[in-house]
Amino acid sequence: MRRLFLALPVVVLAAAAADTLFVRERLAHRELDPALFLESALLWLVFALIALLPVRWWLARRERAGRAVDATMAAVSLAFVSIAPVLAHWRLDAFSDLGGGLAGLKTARPWLEVGGVISALWLVLWCLGKLATRVRPVWVGVAVSVASIALGLFANPWHEGKDDSTAAAAGKPNLLLLIWDTTRAESLSFYGYDKATTPHLEQLARESMVFDMARSASRYTLTSHLSMLTGVYPSHHGARMTRQRISPRDTPSIAATLREHGYRTAAFVGTGVLTAPTGVAFGFEHFDDQVDPLVCDTRAWALVHDLQSVVASLGPPFSHNGQPHWFQDFLRPANEVLAHASQWIENGDARPWFCMINLYDAHWPYRPDAQSSQKWVEPYDGLVDGFHMRSDRYPRDYKMQARDDVHLRELYDAELFELDAAVDRFLAALELAKSNTAVLMCADHGEAFGEGGRYEHGDILEPQVHIPFLLRLPGSAQGSARRVSTPISGVDVAPTLLEIAGIAIPAQYTGVSALAPAPAERSILVEDRDQLDAADVRLALYDGKWKLVRRGIGTKLRYQLFDLEQDRTGLIDVSAEQPEIVMRMQTELDRLRASWHADDRKDQEGTGYTNADALRGTGYAGN
Numbered sequence: 001m002r003r004l005f006l007a008l009p010v011v012v013l014a015a016a017a018a019d020t021l022f023v024r025e026r027l028a029h030r031e032l033d034p035a036l037f038l039e040s041a042l043l044w045l046v047f048a049l050i051a052l053l054p055v056r057w058w059l060a061r062r063e064r065a066g067r068a069v070d071a072t073m074a075a076v077s078l079a080f081v082s083i084a085p086v087l088a089h090w091r092l093d094a095f096s097d098l099g100g101g102l103a104g105l106k107t108a109r110p111w112l113e114v115g116g117v118i119s120a121l122w123l124v125l126w127c128l129g130k131l132a133t134r135v136r137p138v139w140v141g142v143a144v145s146v147a148s149i150a151l152g153l154f155a156n157p158w159h160e161g162k163d164d165s166t167a168a169a170a171g172k173p174n175l176l177l178l179i180w181d182t183t184r185a186e187s188l189s190f191y192g193y194d195k196a197t198t199p200h201l202e203q204l205a206r207e208s209m210v211f212d213m214a215r216s217a218s219r220y221t222l223t224s225h226l227s228m229l230t231g232v233y234p235s236h237h238g239a240r241m242t243r244q245r246i247s248p249r250d251t252p253s254i255a256a257t258l259r260e261h262g263y264r265t266a267a268f269v270g271t272g273v274l275t276a277p278t279g280v281a282f283g284f285e286h287f288d289d290q291v292d293p294l295v296c297d298t299r300a301w302a303l304v305h306d307l308q309s310v311v312a313s314l315g316p317p318f319s320h321n322g323q324p325h326w327f328q329d330f331l332r333p334a335n336e337v338l339a340h341a342s343q344w345i346e347n348g349d350a351r352p353w354f355c356m357i358n359l360y361d362a363h364w365p366y367r368p369d370a371q372s373s374q375k376w377v378e379p380y381d382g383l384v385d386g387f388h389m390r391s392d393r394y395p396r397d398y399k400m401q402a403r404d405d406v407h408l409r410e411l412y413d414a415e416l417f418e419l420d421a422a423v424d425r426f427l428a429a430l431e432l433a434k435s436n437t438a439v440l441m442c443a444d445h446g447e448a449f450g451e452g453g454r455y456e457h458g459d460i461l462e463p464q465v466h467i468p469f470l471l472r473l474p475g476s477a478q479g480s481a482r483r484v485s486t487p488i489s490g491v492d493v494a495p496t497l498l499e500i501a502g503i504a505i506p507a508q509y510t511g512v513s514a515l516a517p518a519p520a521e522r523s524i525l526v527e528d529r530d531q532l533d534a535a536d537v538r539l540a541l542y543d544g545k546w547k548l549v550r551r552g553i554g555t556k557l558r559y560q561l562f563d564l565e566q567d568r569t570g571l572i573d574v575s576a577e578q579p580e581i582v583m584r585m586q587t588e589l590d591r592l593r594a595s596w597h598a599d600d601r602k603d604q605e606g607t608g609y610t611n612a613d614a615l616r617g618t619g620y621a622g623n
Contacts, residue, residue: 169262
């Protein structure tokens with residue numbers, strides 16, 4: 001037993017160092033933070049302590065059988081039992097689908113890969129054990145421990161570093177892209193809502209161009225953000241929920257373009273859905289996506305995460321309202337995001353800046369603070385809470401009532417009110433009236449609260465895709481504030497910001513600048529390609545008052561037509577009464593998407609990086 005305890009710190013430090021280096025290689029955009037190694041070491045200590053029990057039992061049996069057990073064998077055995085489960089989970093996890101299904105494990109390949117990594121682990125440990133027997137084991141342990149500490153605390157060879165470019169950009173305006181995640185236009189007073197949920201944003205709207213007919217490019221956070229940054233629709237940049245990958249060469253981010261013209265660029269996000277490996281970070285000099293404790297990025301924690309998910313599947317009290325992951329919830333509050341952004345903006349760098357900020361507070365679950373709840377949430381004794389259908393108290397066969405929908409909207413209104421105050425404090429520090437800063441505020445998508453029986457943003461009803469879009473130009477707001485009734489899209493964000501910066505708009509952009517004269521005829525597109533089942537793909541084309549919706553893929557297509565002047569939500573299909581309009585808009589939809597060679601067959605592919613844990617933890621996919 002003494003030999004095992006002597007081996008324990010060596011195993012823990014070595015495993016923690018390896019896991020830390022893996023994280024730093026995968027997340028090379030992050031600065032070196034020694035806390036990652038320290039947190040990882042604590043978690044690996046737990047793993048090693050658990051492994052002590054079977055290893056001690058096995059070694060005791062060997063000793064009773066008269067077989068030799070030395071310090072080297074104790075260390076190798078403890079390391080193998082501690083590390084093998086994490087490596088096995090790493091390979092098996094790659095074969096589980098986004099919805100949590102395990103069908104991929106029914107083939108031979110995942111088990112062959114597990115066998116391969118386990119064999120490789122044993123071979124490495126065996127070789128290290130042989131090496132240790134040639135010298136004094138204590139010196140090997142000391143050397144491994146010292147090297148592990150040094151690597152864990154100080155090594156970060158993959159860090160991309162900062163670009164201190166001094167390209168001429170004098171006099172260029174600062175650009176702030178402020179994205180309120182999951183904010184529907186219908187819940188803002190300056191879009192006709194009867195409650196003053198966002199009084200400070202309403203004041204900003206009085207100083208801005210307010211676009212009444214703005215739609216998101218998609219209904220999913222990642223693809224919508226990428227469309228805002230690249231100026232093209234999702235089927236053009238190629239990313240979707242099951243394939244989170246874009247080509248920065250084919251669809252470069254506005255962040256890269258602005259850096260080339262002397263801007264310093266940074267992004268601060270409030271959700272794990274927008275981590276750097278998804279492609280959102282391309283072009284940003286600084287990308288702040290640490291929303292959970294550092295240890296949550298390690299391979300060791302990935303195993304803990306999935307074990308928690310398995311326990312959560314047993315139901316209450318283990319499911320914890322759809323968020324069973326202890327202190328990991330894949331999001332962080334606006335105050336923290338905005339504080340980091342303020343620190344970066346005021347860091348003394350004289351270059352003009354472009355800053356994208358994602359604020360996730362209005363997204364599910366709806367959990368406003370006590371002060372906001374007291375103002376906006378009426379007394380309610382029903383079954384629904386802010387976790388909605390994932391709540392432990394929500395009956396599986398329950399049918400939502402009108403008062404339940406009202407309660408959800410009140411919780412959401414309270415979240416908007418809370419967020420509005422946080423953003424106002426941030427903007428006040430910028431002193432917009434005195435600074436050379438343009439502010440573009442919009443949302444990535446909206447939210448439904450019972451309209452047409454829909455909730456959250458799994459479809460493309462108007463509450464789910466009609467978003468706020470306002471633009472405050474630099475300096476004085478006089479003369480630029482007005483309402484704009486021409487249609488606009490999330491793909492117009494990038495060209496608008498480039499025009500403000502005086503930079504030529506790339507030819508491949510589908511979007512147009514909000515400052516340019518409105519095109520005589522322009523159709524707006526919403527693409528929902530972010531479905532687990534490709535057959536559920538939804539497209540919407542807007543032309544004046546008409547909204548054409550196409551559902552399905554390949555030859556199994558279904559079309560619906562909605563008159564939004566008579567049916568603001570988009571629930572009454574009038575395609576049978578307007579076949580000519582359906583045919584004309586169908587042709588326009590096909591022509592528009594053909595201009596960038598959209599291929600719906602690719603929606604059936606699931607290759608590429610997918611941040612599955614974050615998607616499940618934020619409600620996009622099942623646990």
